[in-house]
Amino acid sequence: MPRPAKPFVLGAVAYDAKVVTIWDGFRAFFERAGFPFDYVLYSNYEAQVEAHLRGELDVAWNSPLAWLETERAARQQGKQAHAIAMRDTDRDLTSVILVAVDDPAQTLADLRDRSIGVGASDSPQATLIPLEAIAATGLHPGEDLRVVRHDVLVGKHGDHIGGERDALRALVRGTVDAAAIIDVNHLAFQREGTIPLGSMRILAQTGTYDHCNMTVLGAPPDAPRFAELLFAMSYDDPQVRPLLDLEGLHQWLPGRTEGYALLAQAIDRFGTIADWLATQA
Amino acid sequence: MTLVDLEDLALGEGGHLLVARGLATSPVIAVRGRDPALAADLPAWCRSLGHGLADLQRGAIVTATITRTTADRWVGAERAGAADPRAPGAIAATPPARWGLAARGALVEAGAPAFDFPLADRDAVWTDDAARLYAAAAAAQWDPATAIPWDARITHPPEVEDAVVQVMTYLVENETAALLVPARFLAQLHPHFREVMQLLAIQVADEARHIEVFTRRARLHRDALGTSAAAGQASLHTLVVEPDFATAAFLLSVLGEGSFLALLHFLRDHAPDPITRAVARLSAQDEARHVAFGLAHLARHVGIDPSLRGRLATAVERRHAALAHTTGLNADVFDALVLLAAGSWAPADLRRGHAAVVALAAEMDSGRQARLARLGFDASEAAALSSLHTRNFM
Numbered sequence: 001m002p003r004p005a006k007p008f009v010l011g012a013v014a015y016d017a018k019v020v021t022i023w024d025g026f027r028a029f030f031e032r033a034g035f036p037f038d039y040v041l042y043s044n045y046e047a048q049v050e051a052h053l054r055g056e057l058d059v060a061w062n063s064p065l066a067w068l069e070t071e072r073a074a075r076q077q078g079k080q081a082h083a084i085a086m087r088d089t090d091r092d093l094t095s096v097i098l099v100a101v102d103d104p105a106q107t108l109a110d111l112r113d114r115s116i117g118v119g120a121s122d123s124p125q126a127t128l129i130p131l132e133a134i135a136a137t138g139l140h141p142g143e144d145l146r147v148v149r150h151d152v153l154v155g156k157h158g159d160h161i162g163g164e165r166d167a168l169r170a171l172v173r174g175t176v177d178a179a180a181i182i183d184v185n186h187l188a189f190q191r192e193g194t195i196p197l198g199s200m201r202i203l204a205q206t207g208t209y210d211h212c213n214m215t216v217l218g219a220p221p222d223a224p225r226f227a228e229l230l231f232a233m234s235y236d237d238p239q240v241r242p243l244l245d246l247e248g249l250h251q252w253l254p255g256r257t258e259g260y261a262l263l264a265q266a267i268d269r270f271g272t273i274a275d276w277l278a279t280q281a
Numbered sequence: 282m283t284l285v286d287l288e289d290l291a292l293g294e295g296g297h298l299l300v301a302r303g304l305a306t307s308p309v310i311a312v313r314g315r316d317p318a319l320a321a322d323l324p325a326w327c328r329s330l331g332h333g334l335a336d337l338q339r340g341a342i343v344t345a346t347i348t349r350t351t352a353d354r355w356v357g358a359e360r361a362g363a364a365d366p367r368a369p370g371a372i373a374a375t376p377p378a379r380w381g382l383a384a385r386g387a388l389v390e391a392g393a394p395a396f397d398f399p400l401a402d403r404d405a406v407w408t409d410d411a412a413r414l415y416a417a418a419a420a421a422q423w424d425p426a427t428a429i430p431w432d433a434r435i436t437h438p439p440e441v442e443d444a445v446v447q448v449m450t451y452l453v454e455n456e457t458a459a460l461l462v463p464a465r466f467l468a469q470l471h472p473h474f475r476e477v478m479q480l481l482a483i484q485v486a487d488e489a490r491h492i493e494v495f496t497r498r499a500r501l502h503r504d505a506l507g508t509s510a511a512a513g514q515a516s517l518h519t520l521v522v523e524p525d526f527a528t529a530a531f532l533l534s535v536l537g538e539g540s541f542l543a544l545l546h547f548l549r550d551h552a553p554d555p556i557t558r559a560v561a562r563l564s565a566q567d568e569a570r571h572v573a574f575g576l577a578h579l580a581r582h583v584g585i586d587p588s589l590r591g592r593l594a595t596a597v598e599r600r601h602a603a604l605a606h607t608t609g610l611n612a613d614v615f616d617a618l619v620l621l622a623a624g625s626w627a628p629a630d631l632r633r634g635h636a637a638v639v640a641l642a643a644e645m646d647s648g649r650q651a652r653l654a655r656l657g658f659d660a661s662e663a664a665a666l667s668s669l670h671t672r673n674f675m
Contacts, residue, residue, distance in 0.1 A: 183325035190293030235352035238392030250331035
């Protein structure tokens with residue numbers, strides 16, 4: 001079938017079946033605006049970042065870790081990555097480290113010789129940033145305290161909630177002494193009953209960090225129009241609202257990169273992406 | 282500024298309701314509370330809903346200022362008529378597909394999927410009588426297990442019992458058509474017409490119960506059921522495939538069930554045993570409501586659109602032509618009705634039974650003419666149309 005114009009191509013990771021619904025909806029939205037758009041789904045962020053670096057995508061919907069991977073690999077290759085847009089809900093997140101309400105620990109340093117349940121090994125919110133907070137106290141995760149990973153869908157950078165839920169269930173069962181989750185799931189897990197009422201308390205809260213962004217390499221000519229259309233999406237529009245609800249935002253905001261400092265510290269400390277980065281030179 | 286004091290209530294154990302209640306009336310509120318998790322939960326909750334949060338003070342008492350989000354799910358929402366059908370504007374002339382399954386009178390968020398409800402024209406489906414008829418139907422539901430004297434003694438000869446079984450077999454077949462036709466339209470009807478939907482649903486339930494009791498009566502003393510004739514099914518086929526609601530209601534309820542009403546009264550009065558008489562009497566009560574509903578909405582429809590009368594007349598003629606090559610009523614059924622009314626093989630009884638069946642046909646005809654007159658057909662039109670009605674009765 002003939003295609004009218006070369007579409008602007010977005011890459012996204014299929015962490016859930018709803019991802020197809022979301023990007024089909026965005027595709028229809030962009031088509032209505034006269035902006036030819038298509039998307040490609042990847043099973044993991046590294047595959048998406050590599051395709052982006054090969055020039056197969058115009059924009060990538062990146063996790064915070066995928067942003068840092070792109071930014072660093074691009075720099076190695078003499079390119080520059082830009083975060084052009086993010087959700088209002090991507091800004092100023094925190095993670096919390098929970099313990100049983102009657103646990104003797106009062107600070108993160110009290111977790112020495114004990115254990116913590118975390119999410120998938122590549123989850124910024126449920127593993128890397130909480131472990132960075134622990135490491136900042138002088139403890140070495142994995143040496144001074146046992147780290148129990150809940151590797152649900154590695155490669156999807158913790159987008160799937162399953163790893164966090166498993167970490168919390170381990171805490172409820174008492175097989176770990178602490179668990180790390182993103183702040184908003186503290187409420188969600190109370191609502192769904194994963195956290196029995198009054199059974200847990202917050203031992204520590206991490207500093208703030210940002211989450212996903214729309215990443216471009218260099219300056220694709222259609223990127224400004226793409227961002228302009230995103231910023232024009234209104235929650236008042238009944239055709240757009242279900243897409244925003246599914247993607248979990250109320251409005252798109254300009255991208256910013258200062259919110260990735262905590263994660264950058266974490267991956268520098270743990271060498272999380274060093275091996276991968278070496279393959280991208 | 283409004284102050285919402287959560288005391289020691291956690292946001293995750295219901296505290297969010299107090300904050301949301303504050304924001305419902307004031308665009309900017311101050312929140313304070315003593316739950317130790319509040320400093321983590323409040324920013325996360327605000328972020329997830331798009332509310333702004335400022336001046337967060339941590340400590341034994343947590344305080345913050347919250348500004349209500351401008352994102353409003355209810356922009357463009359519509360009120361889907363009114364729950365009370367007598368309220369002004371309660372029943373929309375053509376309720377939009379996007380109102381979907383929403384209760385009539387609910388506030389419907391914009392952006393719901395469009396449901397496919399082809400029957401969405403008030404003039405074609407509505408009657409103010411629907412609520413009353415539904416209430417009457419709900420109040421008149423009877424329990425087949427207790428309403429019928431299943432243990433009553435049967436004293437009539439075996440061949441008369443065979444005749445009863447044949448008539449029951451015929452009734453099951455016809456009531457199956459009477460179940461399927463409203464069921465098909467029920468699935469097409471816009472739920473905005475709630476009372477009509479309920480009435481069609483209870484009509485389907487009525488027929489399910491009739492099928493149960495006719496089957497049970499047939500099997501009381503016999504293992505095998507009677508015959509099903511091709512001509513009878515040909516007649517019912519024309520009903521089941523009729524795509525137009527008004528036409529189907531006319532052929533089924535006004536003409537078919539109207540004729541059946543006379544048949545059930547005949548069985549109530551002439552059946553040889555109390556079980557059959559009870560089954561017929563109770564079913565007739567229900568059928569009378571079905572006829573009343575068909576007449577009510579068609580009378581309203583004809584009042585709005587007099588040309589409908591011509592289309593209904595054409596439908597009767599078309600069906601008559603379609604069935605012209607068939608023999609009409611199953612001969613086994615006719616004979617069974619005579620024997621059933623006779624109650625024995627005595628010639629005098631057979632004469633009486635035959636006369637009763639002939640009188641039944643005449644009664645059906647006059648009943649149909651009376652109902653046609655209710656729909657505004659003049660006497661000669663009514664007589665002509667009634668004479669063209671299927672010889673299968675339904």
